[in-house]
Structures are given as C-alpha cells and as structure tokens.
Amino acid sequence: MGRRMTDTEKEDKRIHREIDKLRKLISDSERKIRDLQGLCSHPGIHIKYMGDTGNWCPYDDSYWADWSCPNCGWRNRSSQEEATRYLQLHKKA
C-alpha cells in the first residue's frame, strides 16, 4: 500500500487547499464588510420608492422601498412605511 501520489494528484490537492484558503478570505472579508456597514451612519442614503402596479389582478400589485448607502454599499429592501419612518427619524434639521 501507500502508493505515491502522482504529480497531477499533488497539483489537484494544492489547488483544493488554495481555493479553500481563498474562500475563507472571502467570507472573512464579507463578515468584516457587514460589521463596518453596521457601524456606518449611512450619510446620504438613497431610498427609492418602488412599485409593481397594473397587474391583471390588482391584488398582485406591490410596493416597496430599495435602500442603498453610497458610503458603505449597504443595501436593504423594506416596506415604504418603514422607509418613510426612517427618513422622518433621520431628517437633517
């Protein structure tokens, strides 16, 4: 037993390890970005009121708000009511 690994097998293992390392870096970075986004005060946040209307069945019509922060890249989707509450709360004096 104990057949020596071929060069191809070694290379494949190396690729696997390298990709594992890179995926870990990506997920660490994504977590750090989420942490920083949680600290951002979201200056100049863009809130766009969106609607999908004119459906054949009016009950399928829907309304929502898309949020995006140009400072940290945070994105969110909420009800229009929640977006309006946020804007009122954070209105600049």
Ligand SMILES: [Zn+2]
């Ligand atoms: Zn932000």
